[in-house]
Amino acid sequence: MALLDKVPGELNLYIGGLFTVRRRATLQEANITHILSVLRAPLEKELFDGFQHMNVEVDDMEDENLLEHFPATNKFIHDGLESGGGVLVHCAMGKSRSATCAIAYLMHRYHISPSEALEQIRQSRPLCEPNEGFMKQLEMYHEMQTPDDVESTPTYQKWLYQREVELSRACGQAPEAEKIRFEDEHGQTSQDDGFELRCRKCRRALAHSKYLISHQARQAPFNQWAPVSDLSATTSSCSHYILDPLSWMRPELEQGKLDGRLECPNPKCKANVGKYAWQGMPCSCGEWIVPGISLAKGRIDEAKPTSAKSAAAGMGIRMPPGAKATGQGNL
Template sequence: MAKKVDDALTREDFDAGPSSYDEVEPNLYLGNLTAATDLDWLKQTQISHILTVDSCPLPRKIQDSLPHIKLKYMQMTDMPREDLLTSFEDSNQFIQSALDSGGKVLVHCYFGVSRSATIVIAFVMKKYNFPFDKAFEAVKAKRRFVGPNPGFQAQLKLYEDMGFTIDCSNIQFKIYRLQIAADKVRKVKILPQNYVDLVKPDPALLSTHPEPTVYRCKKCRRILANASNILPHRPKEKQIWRHVSCKRDKVPKQIRALEKPAEPSAKKEEKEEANTEPCNKTHFVEPLAWMPDILNKCEGKLHCPKCNSKLGSFSWVSGCQCPCGSKVAPAFYFVPSKVDWSNAVQNVQSTV
C-alpha cells in the first residue's frame, strides 16, 4: 500500500489527506490513516496502541518498523448498516486497557471522521455515562469535523438506550440484529454462522425454568413460543432500520430523535404514537429452532412441528405488512387465529 524509503513511509498509494489527529482525552487520539502510518509522529508521540477501524488493515511495515506497538484491527466499511454496535464492548476494552497500562492509543479509520469517531464516542459515553448528544459534542469539541454516518448515530442512540452495554433482551436491539442479519441473508441466501445465535431455543423442549406465558398451536396445543419471543409492534409503525436519507415516514423513532428539535405539532404526534397500544392482529416472533427452513431459505411458510398445521409465514427480505399498517422486516409471524395464548405452562417436566 505504501513504500518505505529511508525508514519513512510515502503516501503515493492512498489519499487520506495530510496527517490529521486530535487528542480527545489524555493519551487517546482520534485520527486518519495518514497519521496511523506516520512513523515519525508515532515515535515522537510514543503511541503504544493503534485501533484500526477500516476496510483494510495497516501495512505490515508498521508492525515491522515499530514492533512494540500493539495493533487491533476491526474490519468495517463506512456504510450506515455496518454493525459497529456489537463491537463497542471490545473496542472500549482495548482503549481502556491501553490507557490503564500507561500507554497512548490512536483510534483511526480512513479519514478519522465516521467509523473511528463512532468508536471514540461510544467510549466516552461508556466512561462518563454521557448520552449520545453530550458525548458527540465533547468529541467534536476536540476534533471539529467528526461526523458518524446516520446509521452509526442510530447505533449510538440504541447503545445509550441500553445503558451503555449490549442488552440482548432489549426489543430494539433484537430488531436491529435481525435486520443486520437480513442484509446478509439477502446477499448470500442463507443465514451466516455468526448470526445463528438469533435463532432461539425451542420453548417446547424440557427446561428447568419454563416461562409461564406461552403461545400454543390451537389444533394440537404444542408450545410454539414464549412471551419473551414476541416482538411487539404498534399500528402504522415502521420497524425497518433505516438511515435518515429515507423519507421521514420510513424513519424509525431512534433516528428521528437525531434530527432537529421537533415542532410542537410533531411532539404531539409522537406523544399520541407512544400512547398507542401494541397491535395483536399479527404475532411477530423471534426465529425459533423448530423453524427448519429459516436457515437456508429467504422466505416460506411456518407449520406446527407436531401436527403440521399452517401457522403463518416468514420472510428475511420482504417482511410482512400487518393489517394495522405496520411494516416489519424481516418477519416471522403467526396468524392469531392459529394460536392460543396461555398464562400457565402445563405438563412440562423440569429437569434438575
C-alpha cells in the first residue's frame, strides 16, 4: 500500500495517513497544494508550511458528528482542485475519517451514492472503510441530496434530536426542554392525505397520520426512518400509535420527567389518551421504541382530516363571518 493513493478518475485527489504528511518530497511530486487533516491530535504546524491547510478535529468514533463538517470540507477540497493543484485528505491511518470526507465530496460532485463513491476509492486504496456511524451519516447525506447547508435541513435537525434523546437516555435523564423537537412546529404541509387521530371522548384532533412513526414487529428489521406513507408496515397487533412529539404535549414533556401520561389538551376533557417514556417502551408488537411517545388505540378514533374552520366549529369556536381559519391549531 502506497503512502499516498490517488482517487481513481480525473481529480487530483489523494488519501493517506498521518505519516504521509511527513513525506514532503512525495507531496511535491504529486503537486499537493491543499491538505485536509481529519483527526483530533497535536499537529506540528511546520509540517504544513507552504500548503493550504484545514483541520477537522474528530475522533474515529461512531457517535462523532462528521456530517456537520461536510459542506466545509467539500468547499476546501473543491477550491484546492479548482486552483489547479492537488488535495490530500488524511487522518491517522487513511482508512475511516479521510475516506468519509473524500466520499462526501465525490457524492456532492458526481451525485453518486456512498457505496459507489467508496467502491471508487477502494480501487486504489482497498483498506478504506468508514466506521458504521460515518456510513450512516453518508447515507443520510445522500438522502438529503448533499446540500450545501446541512444544519437547516429537517432530516439533520431530527437526527440531532435523536442523538440528544439517546444521550439523555444513557445518562438516565429526560432531554432538556429546549432540545425537544416538536414536529408540528417545523414547517407546514398539506394534510389532505392520511387521517387524523381524535380523542374518543371529546373528538378533539390530536395528531395527523404524517406524525406517526412506522415500525414493524420484532421479527422484521426495524427502521425508524421508514416512510410513514406506508402505514401498512406498522403491524396491526400494536395497541398504541407511536408518534413524534407534538406541541400540545409541551406542558408535560418539558417537565423533565423520564415518563408519564398524556392527557387530552381539551381543558373540559383531560382524558388519559396515552403515555411517554424517554428511555423507551415496548410496543405490544414486541418492538422497543425510543423515545416511546404513544396514543392508546382504545382511546383514539381515526377520522378524515377536517379543515381548520370545521375543526374550530367542532370544538365550539365560532368563526367571524367571512373569516378564514389558518394554521394547524388543532394539533
